Amino acid sequence: MKHKPNRLKPATLTVLCLGLAGFGVAGKAADSASEEMYKAAHAHQIKPVLVMVGTIDEDGFPQIRAMSNLRNPAHSASKLVNADDFAAYAITNADTEKLKHLAKNPTMTMYYQDGAQGLLLMGQTEVLSDAATRRAVWDEGFRRLGYSGPDDPKLMVLRFTPTHGKFYYQGKQNHLTFPQKAGPVVSERAAIEKTIATYVEGHRQGKSEIMKAAFHPSALVYLGPKAEPAQLLFDLTDGLLPSTGLTYEIAAINVFETVGMARVELFNCYGHRYTDMFTLVKTGDDWKITCKVSYRHPEAK
Known part of the structure; x- marks a missing residue:
C-alpha cells in the first residue's frame, strides 16, 4: 500500500522551528520582563553574524533562510537605528521569492542565536528601493554578494519593525513587547x-x-x-x-x-x-x- 507523504502543516512546522531554536520548551513565559532582560536581549541581537529570517509563502508555510545580521556593529546599517531599539534592516535581491511573500503578507520573523540563547522577533516589514536608503545601508562587502554598488537596481532593502518577541534567557522563555510605531526609530x-x-x-x-x-x-x-x-x-x-x-x-x-x-x-x-x-x-x-x-x-x- 502506498502512503501519501505526510506534509507538515504550517503550525506544526512553526512549532518545530521554534523548538529547535530553544523556544516552547521552557514552560510558562513571564508576562513581562525586567529592564535588565531587555538590555541583555539587545546585546544578544547585535552579536551574531547571521540572522534567520522567516516569511510566509503562498501556501501559508514559513520559509526560513540565513541572512547577514545588519544590526551587527560591523555594518553601516547598524547606525540607522537607535542603540536601544530592536528594529533592523536587511538587504535582498529584487527577484527573490521573499519579496513576493512580503508583498502579500508583510509579517516577518528574525531569529538571532548565540550559543544556547535565542532571540525571536516578530513584526512587519517594508521594502525600500530609494537611492538614499540604499546608500545609507551600503557596505563594500556587499559586492561579494553580486551587487555592483549602492545604485545597483537589484539591491532592495528590508526595514523590519518588531511588535513582539521571545528571548530564551537565564533558563526560561521571556516575552518581549514593543510600542507600536509607524516604523523603526531611526537615529537623528x-x-x-x-x-x-x-x-x-x-x-x-x-x-x-x-x-x-x-x-x-x-x-x-x-x-x-x-x-x-x-x-x-x-x-x-x-x-x-x-x-x-x-x-x-x-x-x-x-x-x-x-x-x-x-x-x-x-x-x-x-x-x-x-x-x-x-x-x-x-x-x-x-x-x-x-x-x-x-x-x-x-x-x-
Whole structure:
C-alpha cells in the first residue's frame, strides 16, 4: 500500500522551528520582563553574524533562510537605528521569492542565536528601493554578494519593525513587547544623513524633483552675496547636465533637539569641489534643509 507523504502543516512546522531554536520548551513565559532582560536581549541581537529570517509563502508555510545580521556593529546599517531599539534592516535581491511573500503578507520573523540563547522577533516589514536608503545601508562587502554598488537596481532593502518577541534567557522563555510605531526609530544623525543623500542625488541626476524632497518649503540658499529662495537652486539644477561622477563626504553633523547643522564636502560636482553648509529643522519624522551656503574651492594649479 502506498502512503501519501505526510506534509507538515504550517503550525506544526512553526512549532518545530521554534523548538529547535530553544523556544516552547521552557514552560510558562513571564508576562513581562525586567529592564535588565531587555538590555541583555539587545546585546544578544547585535552579536551574531547571521540572522534567520522567516516569511510566509503562498501556501501559508514559513520559509526560513540565513541572512547577514545588519544590526551587527560591523555594518553601516547598524547606525540607522537607535542603540536601544530592536528594529533592523536587511538587504535582498529584487527577484527573490521573499519579496513576493512580503508583498502579500508583510509579517516577518528574525531569529538571532548565540550559543544556547535565542532571540525571536516578530513584526512587519517594508521594502525600500530609494537611492538614499540604499546608500545609507551600503557596505563594500556587499559586492561579494553580486551587487555592483549602492545604485545597483537589484539591491532592495528590508526595514523590519518588531511588535513582539521571545528571548530564551537565564533558563526560561521571556516575552518581549514593543510600542507600536509607524516604523523603526531611526537615529537623528542617520535621518539627517538621509536628507543629505537625497540632496546629493538631485545633483547626480540633475533633477530638482529629487532634490526638493530634502528642503523645507521656506528654505533659502546663498549662491551669491544675498539669500534667495531655494527655487533658484532647483532651476539651476534642472538647467545643468547630471553630475554623475559626484562623490561626497559628511564632515560634521550637530543636532540639538529639533534643529541641526551639517557640513558636506562635494567632489567632482559639475567638475568642481564645493563645501556646503546646511541648517536643518525636524518636521515630523524627517529633517529638512532650511538654509544652504556654498563655497567653491579654487581650481588646483
